[in-house]
Amino acid sequence: MDPGAPPTPSQQAAAPPAASPTTLLGRYQLGRVLGRGSFAKVYQACSVADSSPVAIKIIDKKSKSLNAVTEAQVLREVSAMRLLQSHPNILKIHEVMATRSKIYLVMELAPGGELFSKLTRRGRFTEPATRRLFRQLISALIFCHENGVAHRDIKPQNLLLDGEGNLKVSDFGLSALPEQVRGDGLLHTACGTPAFTAPEVVARRGYSGPKADAWSCGVILYMLLCGSLPFDDNNLVSMYKKIARRDYQFPNWVSKPARYVINQLLHPNPTSRMSLEALLETAWFKKSSVLSKSQSDGSLYEMAALSKDYDFGSVSSVNAFDIISLSAGLNLSGLFETSNKQSKRFTSTAPFEDIRDTVREVGGRLGYAVEKMKGGSLVLRKGGSVLIVEVWEIAQSLMLVEVKVGDGGADFGEHHWGEWRAGLEELVLSWQTDDV
Structure with a gap:
């Protein structure tokens, strides 16, 4: 058959259509x-x-x-x-x-993929290459903490690489925002991945978010230099016994200054654990080195953008997220649908404290008492009726507020909603409907 001849009708029918x-x-x-x-x-x-x-x-x-x-x-x-x-x-x-x-x-696309994948292929990193990536991780986390955010799920799968091999921290689904800190200044939710989670988090005691992130950084540093986890056991009880005993070993290629940093970050007592701010002053972290092309995977310079030296001014460009955030007609009702149809949502540019205080004041006028207040949630009760108010910051200076009827509030009619609407009107940027 002539390779240059056009396909026969039967061949054309058999050929799969080109995917659009x-x-x-x-x-x-x-x-x-x-x-x-x-x-x-x-x-x-x-x-x-x-x-x-x-x-x-x-x-x-x-x-x-x-x-x-x-x-x-x-x-x-x-x-x-x-x-x-x-x-x-x-x-x-x-x-x-x-x-x-x-x-x-x-x-943002991180074409370099997960740090975990690169670590799996390479086995481990040299100390200069590790130091470069670790500096970027610490810089990002200090910036998070300065803005009241604790990541709480630092692991190689959540650390991505851009096209030049620079690190990008991702996946903030388990992060703690400022309003989640209780009156004692601590967090109380157990979350994260066991092999990377600080022992005080697993113990369900109150804990400092930054100190918990510092522990995870110690595990990351050990993995990058050693190619394995410091505490690795299929039995969680056994693993946390090893953590309490500080039962881990260093390969002979890990330098003494690096061992010191890891030992200080992997201290099971958060009070004695090194903070990320103190880490900046250690000899290993401050050591100057010039990476070769092979050591840095293509990057010919060290990027030590520490938060104390970097100018994180306001972003000059306005992206689509900023534009929709400023729109009075912004409709977020399509974001989530709720099985409880007795709920109303609105957006507001008022600070969280003003929203909380207004809800309490309006509730008081309508005969409701605050039964519970935690983080961005308030529970109000009036006899058998329960209202749950939740506040989310979905963009800078833009709040999403949901008011929903709890169990036992089946008789909550439109006239009740009308009273609440009138009381909260001064907060409202836009009421949300069920239309997308």
Whole structure:
């Protein structure tokens, strides 16, 4: 058969049709899948307008795995990333879009992939290469802590690399925002990945978010230099016994200054554990070194953008997320659908404290007493009726407030909503409807 001859009709019928690229809401062209979880997939994509590369996390609101807890994680991730996006080593979020069935988080693309994958391929890193990446991690985390955010899930899978091998901290779904700190100044929610989580977090005692992140950094530093976990056991009880005994060994290639840093970060007592600020002054961290091309994986310089030396001024550019945040008509009702139809949402530019105080004042006038107040949530009761008010910071100076009826409030009619609407009106930027 002549290879240059056109295909016969039967061959044309047998040939599979060419796959056409999927265009998302007319704005982004989807590419390959970068990763997937129980209720979300992450795609590589590019902007239709300018062909710039991005990553898009697509969250399926209909997934059985998506519940109130995971919804809160998504909102927390958006809030934290929006607050922290001026740091060069924190993954940026560009915009958020939603339909009735999906939520789309459009983020910076990190073409270098996960640090975990590179570590798995290489086995371990040299000390100069480790120091470069570790400095970037510490710089990003100090910036988080200065802005009241504790990451709480630092692990190699959540540390990404850009095209030049620079580190990008990602996945803030388990992060703690300032309003989650209790009156004692501590956090109390146990979360994270056991092999990287500080012992005081697992023990469900009150803990300092920055000190818990410092522990995770100690595990990361050990892994980068040694190629394995310091505490590795399938039995969690056995693993935490090893942690309490500080039962781990160093390979002979790890230098004494590096061992000192790891030992100080992996102290099981958070009071005695080295802080990240103290880490900046250690000899190993401050050591100057020039990386070769092979050591730095393509980058010919050390980037030590420590928060005390870097100017994190206000972002001069205005992106799509900023634009929709300023819109009085911003409708976020499509972000999440609730099984409880007796709920109302509104956006507000008022500070959290003003929203909380106004809710308490209006509730008092209408005969409600505050039964519980924790973080961004208030529970008010009037006889058998219970109202739950939750406040989320979804962008800088933009709050999403949900007022929903708890169990036993089936008789909560429109006239009750009318009273609350009138009382809260001074806070409201825009009431949300069920229309997308």
